[in-house]
Amino acid sequence: MTLFLKIFLWFWLAMATIVGVVFLVNWSTQSEPLARQWQTFVGEAMNVNSQTAVQIYENEGVEGLELYLKRLNGRQRINSVGLFDRQGNRIGGSLDVRETGDLFDRGFNSSEPQFHRLPDKTFAASTVNLSDGTKLLYMLELKRFQAPAFFTNRLLLQILAVVLTAGLVCYALASYLTSPIRKLGKATRDIAAGDLSVRVGPELSNRRDELAHLASDFDEMAERIESLIESEKRLTRDISHELRSPLARMKVALELLRGRSNGESDTLITRIDTESDRLNELISQILTLSKLETGSEEFSRSDLNLKSILESLIADADFEARARDRSVETVKIEGLRMIGNEQLVRQAFDNVLRNAVLYTEQGTRVEVSMEREGTEAVVTIEDHGPGVPEEEIDSLFKPFYRIGEARDRKSGGTGLGLAIAQRAVRSHNGSITARNTGNGLAVTIRLPVSEARSASPAVVTTA
Numbered sequence: 001m002t003l004f005l006k007i008f009l010w011f012w013l014a015m016a017t018i019v020g021v022v023f024l025v026n027w028s029t030q031s032e033p034l035a036r037q038w039q040t041f042v043g044e045a046m047n048v049n050s051q052t053a054v055q056i057y058e059n060e061g062v063e064g065l066e067l068y069l070k071r072l073n074g075r076q077r078i079n080s081v082g083l084f085d086r087q088g089n090r091i092g093g094s095l096d097v098r099e100t101g102d103l104f105d106r107g108f109n110s111s112e113p114q115f116h117r118l119p120d121k122t123f124a125a126s127t128v129n130l131s132d133g134t135k136l137l138y139m140l141e142l143k144r145f146q147a148p149a150f151f152t153n154r155l156l157l158q159i160l161a162v163v164l165t166a167g168l169v170c171y172a173l174a175s176y177l178t179s180p181i182r183k184l185g186k187a188t189r190d191i192a193a194g195d196l197s198v199r200v201g202p203e204l205s206n207r208r209d210e211l212a213h214l215a216s217d218f219d220e221m222a223e224r225i226e227s228l229i230e231s232e233k234r235l236t237r238d239i240s241h242e243l244r245s246p247l248a249r250m251k252v253a254l255e256l257l258r259g260r261s262n263g264e265s266d267t268l269i270t271r272i273d274t275e276s277d278r279l280n281e282l283i284s285q286i287l288t289l290s291k292l293e294t295g296s297e298e299f300s301r302s303d304l305n306l307k308s309i310l311e312s313l314i315a316d317a318d319f320e321a322r323a324r325d326r327s328v329e330t331v332k333i334e335g336l337r338m339i340g341n342e343q344l345v346r347q348a349f350d351n352v353l354r355n356a357v358l359y360t361e362q363g364t365r366v367e368v369s370m371e372r373e374g375t376e377a378v379v380t381i382e383d384h385g386p387g388v389p390e391e392e393i394d395s396l397f398k399p400f401y402r403i404g405e406a407r408d409r410k411s412g413g414t415g416l417g418l419a420i421a422q423r424a425v426r427s428h429n430g431s432i433t434a435r436n437t438g439n440g441l442a443v444t445i446r447l448p449v450s451e452a453r454s455a456s457p458a459v460v461t462t463a
Helices: 003-073 103-108 153-192 210-260 266-294 306-322 342-359 390-395 407-411 417-426
Strands: 078-084 090-093 114-117 121-129 135-143 302-305 327-333 337-340 365-373 376-382 431-436 441-448
Touching: 003 078, 003 090, 003 121, 003 135, 003 153, 103 114, 103 121, 103 135, 153 210, 210 266, 302 306, 302 342, 306 327, 306 342, 306 365, 306 376, 327 342, 337 342, 337 441, 342 365, 342 376, 342 417, 342 441, 390 431, 417 431, 417 441
Parallel strands: 327 365
Antiparallel strands: 078 090, 078 135, 114 121, 121 135, 302 337, 365 376, 376 441, 431 441
């Protein structure tokens, strides 16, 4: 789950919970106060109505009283009305006092309105005095008061409106908080892809919070990285010029010296020439490894015929191997193509092939195969040598790493071949691994292939 979605959902859930709790608390705490307010309102209305009923009774008699009480019976919440004397005789109205329980006695004995509640209705009673001091009891039968239902359509609509509004606010807030993070993430990916000029500060110039400070720190880091990479490029160019130029002059000097040699120093001259070649090759490999690790150079890419490249390398390697009583043989090669840099791909294959030729036993062969698995070309190069200790296989591709003290020294290797092969393969979004087979070491290279295939069929030979 993304940070944006987490912030959005948590804020929205928090606001929705708060709204729900507020409505619930409001509903649960107002039911009783509403009932008391209703009783107060009914009591005041009874006082007014009872006084009016008594005045009409004294002025117009029972006939006028009945007309007035009949009009009251037509009101929405009043079922029936009655006016009673102390002996329980109904003076007017239609209310049946038998259903009121002890309300009649309580009403006459209290100066405040009294109530008697039943499941479906409520009776109310209040005393009133005639002009001569006679006390009468004014009684009402009312529809039972019900506190308003909590979940009404109106309330649900209100809650929905509040939750949706809260959702919009939370969405805007989450977007505001995570927008700089998304921009930083994109800038990080751009830098990883090689665009060192990307900056995020200008896009966040209107912010003054911690994320703006983070963007500023990111820009400083990007500038520092760009400066270091530029320094690396300059260093690479300087090394190439400053080291290779003296080596070239040394080679010329050695050839001149060889022409003037009396024969006694030929061995030393040959030795110096050999070490000079090794030094030149080492410098070349270090420069290549540096370019691959730092990405300090853009390599051109084109459509490559992997079958053609691999077959030419196998032919060269086999020619050199036969001079050492070894051979390089093709087991199976499918016609596959990919988009990449031919020099790097060729160097990766060649380094692994030469390493296999060096360590396969005399009289044995190095077996090479290439086939398609899904969207990948899988190249396997297997020798018949001593193999590698299992605990050291992962270290095979480290620069200058030697499996055993004398392994590369004896062969004259620099420990950079497989490291360069790994970086070259990775620069093409591929992978390279090694494993012991029991009869030697097998190195597997996986590279993404394009859909276009070579027209030629797979080749299976035994050289």
